Amino acid sequence: MINRLDKLLGIAFLLLIFSCKHEPIAPVEETNVTPLPPVITDNPCDPDSVYFQVDILPLLRSNCAFSGCHGGGSSENGVELSNYNNVMQTADVRPADPEGSDLYEMITETDPDKRMPQPPYAPLSAEQISMVRKWIEQGAKNNSCDNCDTTNVTFSKNVQPIIQKNCQGCHSGSNPSSGILLTNYNEISVRVSSGELFGAISHQIGYTPMPNGQPKLNQCLIDQIEIWINNGAKND
Numbered sequence: 001m002i003n004r005l006d007k008l009l010g011i012a013f014l015l016l017i018f019s020c021k022h023e024p025i026a027p028v029e030e031t032n033v034t035p036l037p038p039v040i041t042d043n044p045c046d047p048d049s050v051y052f053q054v055d056i057l058p059l060l061r062s063n064c065a066f067s068g069c070h071g072g073g074s075s076e077n078g079v080e081l082s083n084y085n086n087v088m089q090t091a092d093v094r095p096a097d098p099e100g101s102d103l104y105e106m107i108t109e110t111d112p113d114k115r116m117p118q119p120p121y122a123p124l125s126a127e128q129i130s131m132v133r134k135w136i137e138q139g140a141k142n143n144s145c146d147n148c149d150t151t152n153v154t155f156s157k158n159v160q161p162i163i164q165k166n167c168q169g170c171h172s173g174s175n176p177s178s179g180i181l182l183t184n185y186n187e188i189s190v191r192v193s194s195g196e197l198f199g200a201i202s203h204q205i206g207y208t209p210m211p212n213g214q215p216k217l218n219q220c221l222i223d224q225i226e227i228w229i230n231n232g233a234k235n236d
């Protein structure tokens with residue numbers, strides 16, 4: 001009996017060694033690491049990091065990567081911005097070197113004839129430009145994180161940033177798509193009251209699916225907007 005137990009323990013020990021050899025565990029910086037249950041593989045968003053999938057791609061999709069410009073089958077001047085590889089290659093992004101990256105140069109160009117997005121589209125805001133800069137400085141990685149927090153959803157914390165990133169590229173400036181402006185609370189709430197905004201983002205029948213010509217918003221973002229609307233769509 002004892003012998004058998006010894007053998008079993010021996011085998012278990014060997015398996016442990018083998019599994020360690022075959023699946024090297026990535027180095028972890030924290031010292032007191034408690035193992036997480038396998039289901040939690042999410043990477044919570046760190047407020048000091050900029051994430052390509054969460055921050056940069058939606059911005060590019062809404063401001064640049066559409067048909068006729070740099071996406072939806074168009075690649076003006078050879079630049080296509082609808083996915084990570086194309087962004088890195090066709091907009092010549094050099095990790096840690098914003099000044100040497102065409103992408104950054106294009107959005108910060110002072111000559112309005114050369115600056116992207118070109119009129120009638122509004123230039124990126126200073127905040128958006130610095131987000132792109134920070135992403136490049138942080139290594140221009142194809143990173144993502146999970147921020148699906150549906151508690152205490154507010155206009156300023158959740159809804160406004162979602163609209164800013166995903167919609168304002170087309171729905172701002174002097175010639176907004178379909179004449180619809182979505183740049184502040186009042187403009188947004190008009191489209192919420194009419195049912196258009198939620199109809200469009202949740203792809204309800206009778207509405208043009210938004211963002212126009214782009215993948216549907218991540219379900220978590222749609223949920224956050226829905227919760228905010230159900231709570232009275234307040235300017236909170």
Ligand code: HEC
Nearest residue numbers: 062066166167170177178196197200206207208210211212
């Ligand atoms: C790439 C440009 C683009 C982006 C990004 C975009 N829109 Fe639009 N939007 C349009 C165009 C173009 C129309 C007019 C479509 C039509 O009528 O065929 C439109 C129409 C709409 C309408 C009216 C829909 C209807 O059925 O009457 C709403 C509401 C709207 N957009 C909201 C949004 C929201 C919210 C977002 C972000 C989640 C967004 N849009 C992102 C271009 C865009």
